[in-house]
Amino acid sequence: MDQTSLILAIESSCDETSVAVIKNGDIILSNIIATQINSHQRFGGVVPEVASRHHIEQITICIEQALKQAEVRKEDLDAVAVTYGPGLVGALLVGVSAAKAFAFANELPLIPVNHMIGHIYAARFVKPIVFPALALLVSGGHTELVYMPTENEFKIIGETRDDAAGEAYDKVGRVMGLKYPAGKAIDELAHQGEDIFKFPRAMEHEDNFDFSFSGLKSAFINTVHHADQINEELSKKDLAASFQQSVVDVITAKTVRACEQLEIKQLILAGGVAANRGLRDTLDKELGEKFNHLDFVKAPLDLCGDNGAMIGAAGEMLMRHQVFADMTLNADPSLEFDWEPEAIK
Ligand code: KG4
Numbered sequence: 001m002d003q004t005s006l007i008l009a010i011e012s013s014c015d016e017t018s019v020a021v022i023k024n025g026d027i028i029l030s031n032i033i034a035t036q037i038n039s040h041q042r043f044g045g046v047v048p049e050v051a052s053r054h055h056i057e058q059i060t061i062c063i064e065q066a067l068k069q070a071e072v073r074k075e076d077l078d079a080v081a082v083t084y085g086p087g088l089v090g091a092l093l094v095g096v097s098a099a100k101a102f103a104f105a106n107e108l109p110l111i112p113v114n115h116m117i118g119h120i121y122a123a124r125f126v127k128p129i130v131f132p133a134l135a136l137l138v139s140g141g142h143t144e145l146v147y148m149p150t151e152n153e154f155k156i157i158g159e160t161r162d163d164a165a166g167e168a169y170d171k172v173g174r175v176m177g178l179k180y181p182a183g184k185a186i187d188e189l190a191h192q193g194e195d196i197f198k199f200p201r202a203m204e205h206e207d208n209f210d211f212s213f214s215g216l217k218s219a220f221i222n223t224v225h226h227a228d229q230i231n232e233e234l235s236k237k238d239l240a241a242s243f244q245q246s247v248v249d250v251i252t253a254k255t256v257r258a259c260e261q262l263e264i265k266q267l268i269l270a271g272g273v274a275a276n277r278g279l280r281d282t283l284d285k286e287l288g289e290k291f292n293h294l295d296f297v298k299a300p301l302d303l304c305g306d307n308g309a310m311i312g313a314a315g316e317m318l319m320r321h322q323v324f325a326d327m328t329l330n331a332d333p334s335l336e337f338d339w340e341p342e343a344i345k
């Protein structure tokens, strides 16, 4: 029997319209990403209505380009995978509607994919995921530690109580006058400065796996405002370095604690903030020093942000588990992990 699988994967949960063709779950034949960042920058964040309109303009073009670049015909495909949540409802609906229409017209099964499972499965493009695994998911909307005893079971063991890490990056970036999204620019500045402000490290020593970034954000904003009032110029490089060090210290401390307490074979770093050089390097160093047998897998740099390829990687796993949707599939903006407690050993 032919074991090859070809999946057309669609992602439109936020401000990237992306379509990929994925072979056997871990080979990228194409991964088209149409970003809308330029349209949102002047508003300092993603405007949902603007995002939906861009997705509508781009989705058909992206599907055609993805097939063309992959040199795959519609009739060669085995399934269509699509992000149906979490995300912006109008943005999600464009991808879901396009996927349903494509699947119906071409008589293909439809695979509903949770965007966060997609982020985790970006690690597949580096090497196979081995279980039990732990995923550190850091993005613009989420910051969480997810325990996976098997490939389709996800339990959040810790999460942010307020802002997500990426959200905090973008908010302090705005105060520094940086363009949205500010994560990458702050990361670059941070490497040229020093942690002289010693901002708070919230919950760093608490015996749990949760995070909090709103206190850090307030401390940062207060420092900048106070300096403004007394006409003092602060170094952007030192501000960035101090902010980043605080974020990285807390995330690293919580992740190391989780790795100590859980029996896991692999730690996966994924999500938009996983592109952060400070975080990648610090985790590499700390985990390398503390754990001999833990495999640390970082999502590829170009697949940390939202993309269709990761949805195809997760879609292939879900297809093997017979997770299919029918034409009633709807967008679910606050979709959560579907955890089966009986699976805990
Ligand atoms: O996963 P993603 O593309 O979208 C969501 O699902 O949220 O993550 C976007 C977030 C933004 O907040 C952006 O500022 C942040 O990822 N980001 C970074 C870096 N690159 C992107 N944050 C810190 N350092 C980076 N190098």
Ligand code: ZN
Pocket: 115, 119, 139, 140, 271, 272, 305, 306
């Ligand atoms: Zn994302």
